[in-house]
Amino acid sequence: MTTQTSDQQGADGGGAGATWGQVHRADSWRRLAAEEFDVVIIGGGVVGAGAALDAVTRGLSVALVEARDLASGTSSRSSKLFHGGLRYLEMFEFGLVREALRERELMLTKICPHLAKPVSFLYPLSKPLIERPYVGAGLIMYDSMGGARSVPRHKHLTRAGALRLVPGLRRDALVGGIRYFDGQVDDARHTLTVARTAAAYGAVVRTSTQVVSFIKEADRITGVQVRDVETGDETQVRGKVVINSTGVWTDELQRLSGGRGRFKVRASKGVHLVVPRDRITSESGIILKTEKSVLFVIPWGAHWIIGTTDTDWNLDLAHPAATKADIDYILDHVNRVLAVPLTHEDIEGVYAGLRPLLAGESEQSSKLSREHAVARVAPGLVAIAGGKYTTYRVMGADAVDTAAEDLPGRINPSCTADVPLLGADGYRALVNQADRIAANHHVHPYRIKHLLNRYGSEIHELLALASADPELWKPLPGADEYLQVEALYATTHEGALHVEDVLARRTRISIEYAHRGTETAPRVAELMAGVLGWTDAQRDQEVATYLARVEAERRSQTEPSDSSADQVRRQAPEIRDLLVSPVA
CATH class of the missing domain: 1.10.8.870 (Alpha-glycerophosphate oxidase, cap domain)
Structure with a gap:
């Protein structure tokens, strides 16, 4: 079998920058050491990749470094949805919902229609009379904010109609239902594709490349010292501005830079279970309201993804662990409505991720805002944290806008709303x-x-x-x-x-x-x-x-x-x- 494909593809340059083989890896190390970049981005999650694509398509020179693998943290462990956040309407976060629905629409229709697909959810109604008008009003608002542009509007169902759609529900678990649509995506593949698209436009994107210190001149950050995790080699990467987009590691990176941050990030653990599709008889996903938050049952090919939990996590940030208590919590809540309960033996997979939430003084994690914050925390250093996977593109643009203060001249406006990801064209x-x-x-x-x-x-x-x-x-x-x-x-x-x-x-x-x-x-x-x-x-x-x-x-x-x-x-x-x- 021929295995020289990576070498034959060549190094960065034009569209070939999206091909990451061994030659590309060697060339990207050379470029990191040899060039001074307009923007150096730390963190290869969806926000860092989004910022890299935003910056490079504005005409800036960009380097992105990630210590592990692209999407190896939060961005591969989400609920895998592009959604407006229906429950945020109850928190009166109307701007966040409107923004997220606009982004969802872009993903489904223009930016990555090969990766993002519509997905149906049934909201089972358990209380007669009062619940239907309340939830229905919220979904009217959801649709009017942009939730029903390229997907159907919500639809009210009788109990019989809801059970035809989701026969796997217990008959006594609902008095009716409302069906609505959102979007879903393979988060890790999407993050990878955003990063590869940035590379195709000329950004240097390098994984297994750990930041070990910051370079300073006077009181200004002028770059980072990085280490190739695979070889142990080190080099300096010079940049006019550095963007910290490391999610739950934001505070740790801020300490490494020697400065104080403008905001604190709290890690909230979310656990999901994966079970075979035949364990729940349904033609639609399900959304269930719990005493703390919501629980999704999400169609995922030949499987269902069920989650999530929402609890504080103060331990290993790289490998958050799901406990038996987390798994039992999810099973207990979903089994309250299923005609055939799930057991531990039904579980194919379990994954746990950490949400980077902007920390309040004493708020429970499920009540913390999913809005993001961006700040110039020191001359030459910008930090961005919080937010939702769905709004990664907006977050990346905001980070680059803030970084513009440390760049000479006037930079071009963001254009990523009109930039399809690799694979979308055709x-x-x-x-x-x-x-x-x-x-x-x-x-x-x-x-x-x-x-x-x-x-x-x-x-x-x-x-x-x-x-x-x-x-x-x-x-x-x-x-x-x-x-x-x-x-x-x-x-x-x-x-x-x-x-x-x-x-x-x-x-x-x-x-x-x-x-x-x-x-x-x-x-x-x-x-x-x-x-x-x-x-x-x-x-x-x-x-x-x-x-x-x-x-x-x-x-x-x-x-x-x-x-x-x-x-x-x-x-x-x-x-x-x-x-x-x-x-x-």
Whole structure:
């Protein structure tokens, strides 16, 4: 099998900047050391990637560094929704809802229609008379604010109508229902695509690159010292302004810079469960109001995602651990309305993420604002935190607007509302041609549609790889939904450096299968080894480290408390050799 794809693709330059192979990685290190950038961004979550795309499309030179992998924190562990936040209407955060609905519409129609899709939710009504007009009024407002532009308006249903839509509900759990629509997205794939789009426009985007200190001249931040986590090499990255977009690590990075922040960030843990689609009989997602917040049952291919919790977290920021209590909380609440209750044996996957909330004095985390804040915390240093995944583009633009104070001259206005992500252009035409493409490559049309909804018009790059080696058309072991070519492409084009990167973020095998990727890891390691030049010992170590991660996560999910779960989760070895004072 030919494995020179990454080298053949070349380094940065034009559209080739979106191809992240070994040559690209070496060239990006050279550029970090050699150039002075207008903007240096720390943090490869969706906000950092969004800021990089915003800045580079304004004509600025941009470098983004991430200590781990793109979307390795909060941005791969969300509820995977582009939504306006229906419950924020109760908090009178009308501006936030209107802004989020505008962004949702952009994602569904213009920016990434290959990744973002409409999703239906049923709101079961449990109280006669009073609840329907109250919830209905909120949904009228939701639709009028922009919630019903490219998706249907909400619709009132009788109990019989609601049960036809969601037969899996207990009959005595509702007196009727209201159906409405929002949007959903694979958050990790979307974040990756935002970053790759920024690279295609000329930004330097480099993972496994940890900030270890700030460079100062007098009282001004003029760059960062970074360390290649894979090799231990260090270099300086000069920039006219540095943007801290590290989410729950915002305060830690601020301390590293030697200054005080303008705001505090509190980490709130959200846990989600993944169960097979056949465990809940329904043609729609479900939204349930709880005593603390809301609980979503979200359609996710052949699965359901159920969550989330909302509790303070003060332990390991890199690996928040779900506890048995978290899992029991979700099961207890969803089982109150299901005709056939879910059990622990039904659970395929569990994941926990941390929301970076702007901290109040004594507010409960579920009551903290999801609005974001951006501030120039020191000359040459801007910080941004808070917000929602849905509004990442606005957050990125606000960060760059604030950074403009440290840039000479006048910068161009943001244009990312009109910049489609990689794979969006031509996507709809390719969907219409899916059957013909499938016939040409002798694969089932389902496979082509699967690839189109993950890669859009970038599918041609995967087709080229698989045409050179038909073995790549086979599914990955233990993960029938994913093809072997996807694991190879993740390594040659998408910057995956470790087995975990492929199983947890380039694909979602780590949460979508009961084995959580353990059956798939050896073959993924073989595919990656041919590209990355691993020895047999390195390949075996990658697999062993991934298996240890899964085992630690499983054990932590049987623990009764955050502290005991955290202790167990920390026992898994780290595949990336970060320094002790980690910055995201």
